Amino acid sequence: MTSLQAPAIRQRSGIPPAWARLATALGLALHLGTASAAAAPAAGPAPKVQAVAHGLVNPWGLAFLPDGRMLVTERPGRMRIVAADGRLGPPLPGLPTVVAEGQGGLLDVVLDPKFASNRLVYWSYSEAAQPGDPADGNGTAVARARLDGAPGAERLADVQVIFRQAPKVASRLHFGSRLAFANDGRLFITLGERFTRKDDAQTLDNTLGKVVRIEADGRVPADNPLAGKPGVRPEIWSWGHRNVQGAAIHPATGELWTVEHGPQGGDELNLTQPGRNHGWPVITYGRNYGTGTRIGEGTERADVAAPIAHWVPLSIAPSGMAFLTSDRYPGWKGSLFIGALRAQALLRLELDGSKVLREERLLQNLNERIRDVRQGPDGWLYVLTDNPDGRILRLVP
């Protein structure tokens, strides 16, 4: 038997929250009675942290180049290449302007699956109003470009915007957004509902509060779940999301896993299903800020995909996430790692298929918000810390 260490995480284990609270109050462990839980390895010693780079302003996304250097975004609107020894390259020329306000700015970055031959890089960002948009609006967009130039003198060439969230909204909040290439080469983009437009997460004529799926050049796949239906945005993969800031493709199943911010509690880890409603703001474990009053109509409904796990009563404020596939860390292979901002920790979730067996919180001694986590080509885990002197850290056992 393995216990869930943190009282804050709840799962689809059938343990009612009231029981869980009582158990926690009494100092009892929550037992998940499965054979695989019994086989779960015990927590190892805390990992050591090696500082790889510093001086990055609110770094948001990290992608490893084939040569071991790192592409890093800084939220104010810069993308740099960081050498393996931590030296920061100059901001890459060619990046379009971003709206760096509130939670917006330059956000995620990923490489094309065929980067070695086509040199294409994709990034998400908050974009100003375009012709035809409300003048005070902004919204998440995704662009791609070719990384040209000799090492140390790279630039972004032939920039193309391949996706624009619609409609643009006057808001500084809830832009999403992570990018994840599925194994078939389609691109998932996770999006927020811009905070002021939460009800739009339940309607399908917009891309607020959605996960969308597009081809790498921006076309909409003909087999998207809503393609061809009247009055809906065909890019939509799933809906009813609040602010999805983490996404990763499961290494064994190829499925899309995402993690999103709840309001006051109700952060969720989801197996994000095509053509499914994920509930927000009608079905949620989250409460209203301050007052703690209920939101929507409940926590479960037959037509709504339930989260794999959720966090109550406190939000962790989850951001980037990654599955560990390397053998670098004893007992950790197959775990899911999630960067947490409010919780100032790197969460390690031990999994059995799509069940969470237990949660461990790492790096809490740093007192830094963790914005992103990636597995490097060397098999080590790398994290970004979110502050004006943000760092890239490498974890070693």
Ligand SMILES: [Ca+2]
């Ligand atoms: Ca949900």
